[in-house]
Amino acid sequence: MTIRRPAAEQAPTTVGALPGPSDLDVAISVARQLLDSDQVLSLREALRLLLRALDAEPRTVREDARPPACRCSAAHPDDPTPCGGPVAVTILDAHNGGADGCEHHGARLLASLDGGRVYPLPDAPGEAAIRVFKAAASIRPFPWINAPRTRPEQLAHDENRHGGEGQ
Known part of the structure; x- marks a missing residue:
């Protein structure tokens, strides 16, 4: 099922220009790269990277x-x-x-x-x-x-x- 955004929410495009990837596409790409990586990341670090890709990092300051x-x-x-x-x-x-x-x-x-x-x-x-x-x-x-x-x-x-x- 495809969800269509109202015209006001769609990014303006110029003739011949392709729209860039969405935040979700970037987050999916980051998640796939993390899964394919040989690096061992903590769950906290992996989630932080995904949230950053979605521009949804928590606004709170680290405890320390x-x-x-x-x-x-x-x-x-x-x-x-x-x-x-x-x-x-x-x-x-x-x-x-x-x-x-x-x-x-x-x-x-x-x-x-x-x-x-x-x-x-x-x-x-x-x-x-x-x-x-x-x-x-x-x-x-x-x-x-x-x-x-x-x-x-x-x-x-x-x-x-x-x-x-x-x-």
């Missing part, structure tokens, strides 16, 4: 790569860095949603927000909010993501103020 469980609420789940001291500041976004955090994660969160603000907690060390504000100016948004950054919104505030990279 997870950051420590006891981190401040300003720490992003994908940020692998540990806290840099006690919870000292509150970071608010443009809609007044907030998170309390250490100075390290507070600065990283503030750098990743548009219109964010920082306030010291009552028992914070002196000038904690000022240190976070200054540090955030030199941190690129989402600094744990390693990707080329060229657009102004991808650069640190200080880089934009000084004319971007390389200047």
Whole structure:
């Protein structure tokens, strides 16, 4: 039985061009190659390769790569860095949603927000909010993501103020 996709879901083709293999075709090819291979792969590795071929890899972080469980609420789940001291500041976004955090994660969160603000907690060390504000100016948004950054919104505030990279 052949299932026909609606025209809107079909990939556009040009005259003389053949459509490429589907994700399922690629996964089947990978599975066949794994079966014919002399390499001994763990079931986990074989499934990971098949899921990658289908662009369906799990979005969770491996257990051994997870950051420590006891981190401040300003720490992003994908940020692998540990806290840099006690919870000292509150970071608010443009809609007044907030998170309390250490100075390290507070600065990283503030750098990743548009219109964010920082306030010291009552028992914070002196000038904690000022240190976070200054540090955030030199941190690129989402600094744990390693990707080329060229657009102004991808650069640190200080880089934009000084004319971007390389200047």
